[in-house]
Amino acid sequence: MANSLRVIFTLFLHLLMITPFIIHGVSGHYALNIGFYSELCPQAESITKRVINEVIAIAPSLSGPLLRMFFHDCFVRGCDASILLNSPIKQAEKDATPNLTLRGFQIIDRVKDALEQACPGIVSCADIVALVARDAVAAVGGPHWEVETGRRDGIISSLNEALTTLPSSSLNINSLITMFQQKGLTHKDLVVLSAGHTIGISHCSSFINRLYNFSVIDNTSDPTLDSEYMDKLKTRCTKDGPNVLVEMDPGSFRTFDEHYYELVSKRRGLFRSDAALLDNPETKAYVETHRYGNREAFFRDFGVSMVNMGRIEVLTGNFGEVRKICSKVNSL
Ligand code: HEM
Structure with a gap:
């Protein structure tokens, strides 16, 4: 009796542990965590913050689009930086109508350049989008929060997916x-x-x-x-x-x-x-x-x-990749 109760309890615990992964559709074996780069690139967050503070001091109106970019990235195929990918035939997420008013892609590139110089190949573009959103909000008087990191970058970006999964402003x-x-x-x-x-x-x-x-x-x-x-x-x-x-x-x-x-x-x-x-x-x-x-x-x-x-359908562990250039996948 005690043994079967123990088995049921263990199964219950396992269920509790995997439920968030089912809900969020996490594709890797590792969860996100705060300070993911603390060993491999300890300056990652301070470099990002410095660049964003410099940018927002000159162009405060970029805080809006940089926050919106994170939302538009996460809602389409998860927070995997698929919003940043270019398509030569204009079929990527960024080519979808709701994304044509997004701005600030060059700011993400600027942060990525700074991070590649400090720690080549370590910080994913998906994490950069998340950190930049936080720092852009804080730079215009908003809150600061701890950003979980450890996301990897996706390799697919689809205009049609953006059209179907981004909420329209006329929704009830x-x-x-x-x-x-x-x-x-x-x-x-x-x-x-x-x-x-x-x-x-x-x-x-x-x-x-x-x-x-x-x-x-x-x-x-x-x-x-x-x-x-x-x-x-x-x-x-x-x-x-x-x-x-x-x-x-x-x-x-x-x-x-x-x-x-x-x-x-x-x-x-x-x-x-x-x-x-x-x-x-x-x-x-x-x-x-x-x-x-x-x-x-x-x-x-x-x-x-x-x-x-920031936890929506993230790629972690060995899934996806860490892009060298945020607008294109590494194999191109
Ligand atoms: C609830 C569903 C949402 C809808 C339907 C929606 C829709 C829109 C639309 C239509 C615009 C104006 C685009 C333009 O004409 O230039 C906009 C702007 C914006 N949205 Fe949302 N949004 C939603 C949720 C969010 C969320 C969750 C965030 C971030 C947490 C966000 C952040 C922003 C920001 C900061 C702007 C201003 C962008 C700029 O200054 O260029 N929105 N949104």
Whole structure:
């Protein structure tokens, strides 16, 4: 009896240990860990931080795209730097419409060059994307969190996969929750990570349907968007005008803060996907709790959710490779 209980307990323990791997689809035998480079390249994180601080001091508007790059990398085929690969026939992830507005690829190359000089062939591009996202956020006033490292780089990048797995800005709350769940992320991760929209800019084209043709039947505007804000947006984003840029968190789009939740609660979130956070009790409760501040808790949550996102379908151990040049696989 005691023996069979021991066997059941051992099986249960094993199940507990492999469950995260099943959820996240981890392809290697090794988990990520903090300080993965501490022996092989102890300066890896400080070099990355130095380069990013230099860049953001001159071009703070790059913090947004560098954070977004990590999200777009992780959601398509996991955090494997597949977002960085070039395709001569324009069929890679970066050629997919949602990625055409990504910027900052040359910054990743700059970090990679610095790391290759210090420790050739050691630091993966996938880890660089993760570290850069953290440092870009911290450089504009956001939190610092410990980044798990040990990711390896993938060798496949597909335009079609990017189109099907990146959430569109017009999604409703159920679709957003489903897409996040498919990546092992919770309701809380969704509402916390959406606050990445506290920094950066958007093209009018990403939300213009909310202004002029939200309903296909009678061309009305999105009733969930605050009317005063709607009017402001309409003066900037005209119906047939050029595809201009707007600040996503007007007035503080270069500062990482918790102001996003005040915007969303006042029905001033720019995208349908931001407004949708009010349509689920759990995500709405988070928005309401944080609308008057609570920076410390939000910053802590953001770090935790970024770590969670950074675990999506990672390649570790002997899987994948450490690319020499981030935009191409080693065999080319
Ligand atoms: C929840 C689903 C999400 C949707 C539907 C979404 C959609 C978008 C769209 C349409 C843009 C504007 C692109 C443009 O017109 O230039 C954008 C920008 C941005 N997104 Fe998201 N996003 C989502 C989640 C996230 C997450 C999880 C993060 C990071 C944690 C993030 C960070 C950003 C940042 C920083 C920008 C500004 C980029 C810049 O300044 O160029 N987004 N997002």
